[in-house]
Amino acid sequence: MINKDKFEDLDKEFYKNRANVLAQSAVTRNGITESAIDPDVIKKSRHSFSIELKQGDITDQKQSGRCWMFSALNTMRYRIIHDLNLETFELSQAYPLFFDKLEKSNYFLESIIKTVDEDLQGRLVKHLLADPLGDGGQWDMFVNLIEKYGVVPKYAMPEVNLSSATREMDNYLTKMLRFFAKELRSAHKAGKSLEELNKLKDGFNEDIYRALTISLGTPPKRIDFEARDKDDKYICEKNLTPKEFFDKYVKMNLDDFVSLINAPTEDKPYNQTFTVDFLGNVSEGKPVKYLNLEINKLKEAAIRQLKDNKPVWMGCDVGQSFIRKEGVLDTEAFRIRDLFDLDFTMSKAERLDYSESLMTHAMVFTGVDLDEEGKPIRWKIENSWGERAGNKGYLVMSDGWFDQYMYQIAVEKKYLTEEEKKDWEKEPIHLKPWDPMGSLAK
Template sequence: MNTTISPEALCSLEQKFDQNPVHTVAMNAVYTNGINACARNYPVDREITHDYSISLTQGKITNQKKSGRCWMFAALNCLRFALMKKCNLETFELSQSYTLFYDKLEKSNYFLESILNTLDEKTSSRLIAHLLSSPLGDGGQWDMLCSLVNKYGLVPKSAMPESYSSSATSEMCSYMTEKLREFACILRRAHKDGESMEQLRARKEEMMQTIYNMLCISLGKPPKTFTFEYRDKDGNFHRDCDLTPKAFYEKYIGVNVNDYISLINAPTEDKPFYRSYSVSYLGNVIEGRPVKYVNLPIEELKKAAIAQMKDGEPVWFGCDVGKRSSRDGGIMDTELYDLDHLFDTTFGMTKGERLDYGQSLMTHAMVFQGVNLDENGNPNRWRVENSWGEDAGKDGYYVMSDRWFDEYTYQIVVNKKYLPKEVLDVYESEPIMLEPWDPMGSLAK
């Protein structure tokens, strides 16, 4: 058996390629137009339409721009739904810059605490490498948003509008990441030199001041109180003065985020269904709600999502948005591209195998705003509200086929009232702790 690619082997590869004239046609087409354009399976456009038997009315499409805040946008788009209904509004936006500020502040504290908890780990260890890889990236999960809301409340977008750095976070994140890695180096070196934990924590307080300063300079200072003014759909003007962020949340949104829990579908051998899971070193608010899920068969996720939407409430979900999807028309379908015939091969990994071998994981969070149920009451396509502006998809919305849901949807968030006691009991049980680098610990961006 040859271990190298010899000239003879290379010649054989070329000859076998040339034996099939379809290869040459495919090569010429892809060379000019690209893979997805040539593999596009046009009957899918006719089959997967933007029409639904259950469709919720939402405000204007939001736009996270050049930031990885999809998990925030999706959660705030769910929460604004309640405010719009309560205040009789056509549309409304909560401040994503406000939650970004406190997420970065809390993640910085979480990172430095993680460094203090791992001082005796070798710098070359996998754990330290993981912690240093992304100390305060934009991504997040539902439970992390709950921790922010519970601690800091929310504000209207008018009270803390977008800034350059909130809409394009790369510069801010780059410099803050550099500083946090420097801080990690200082703390670990000081520990090696014999400083006490009390001395190290004093250093950490100074470090957090630097982080706070950087955030204020980049995003502006978040409001402590503000005046909420709006005109409802009937033309009536309303004003509420001197609201705190927590008072605003309680009065105008009133959703108890702690009533909502995460369900995942991870069909891998190491994660049995009907068990609860958490992930080590994953979070933002130290004293906040831990990231926690119940792993269930995919049909259970669908049942819960449909039940919540039937009651008129949207559903936060996480998926691998880049797989078999198109921004043009906003279609997400496993048969959107006929890659098997284009490349004369098959792509045959299962969902579990894709998770195990790094081919797929949750990358993006969006909101289910509807579903189409067939004559037997089974879902065949899902209405998806994205946060990439109105130019992505169809006026900002995507349509997801049910078979795509099966393969690339990994997480949904639903109210506990839509779940059977069996699932709630599992959620309340002691979770199995997953490694920090487990694919189910991925962050939606």
């Protein structure tokens, strides 16, 4: 019980301390983080790197949670830009968004059919209903989309109102899907067969396709690829399917990529693979799979790929210790302990266990600064928030921040050690749908 009679004594003690008075003045006018910024961190966070990849113009996901798509597409367009000697180039982000929503809808409805005998008020069904087709995603989910639908240049399916600001569309699609879930469970209760439930589901998918076409436009079935390189040479190839365009111009063997995570909790041993139940989008695609490694192993694999002139997709908890204006990710960015005179620090494992941290955002490593011994000092990151955030759209991450808030990278298998390649082949342990490693980057 709070004893309100103590408030007067607490107030007297508060105002006896000069630091409390100054902290109150600063925070009430400027907020907590602005009052606690350590300027020395900004000074040392230089945007210079011993290994640095040059990318095209920065991209902007605007008011959408498509960072995982933008970052994956940024790793792909990098190859097109360099192979064809282009100044810049962008792949359509609206195109995979369309099919992600369609596939997630089907995945959700199939999950509802699988769980028709589960308690409607139970944790599993409530988890499925909570966010049937949100914007977020994972590397493996994007791979499944590309392998099924390919990619197209941005001009072939440009941004529209609802791709740049998805909340309204997501809202109505979610209402539809919850209604469809109710219809499927009611049909099961009325004695309909599995075949009849699947026929109902197929009709619902057609409704979702029509709603997406109204909202985002019709995805192209074939495209003409046109570009001019830095020497003004005209590049043109007509009548390509999106899959043909991907195979010919992106030229990434997605089967060669693996997801590495760092989850130092007791329930997730290192050198073991994991998957997450009821996490996915393309129902017939490959399930999400991770190999859990010590944090330095993630760094080593990322550096090997960067040294080979290839960017690295990654997922982190971007909201932690982040000076947004200057684009600095550093564990010492804010002197919060000094401000409140209280140390409430937790370990990485404790933050995962107590819901204080998880992967929230995906970006791309495009550089790293190494010391004389080849150890990383800071990392260069290509973000997808436009040029206004950070240094013209780029962030700098301290190596200490990598230790604490980096959770996932996707790299080619050839950048793993022989032992790690063997570990990747292990049968994955299944995690609950609400495990923090099942979080979606937005």
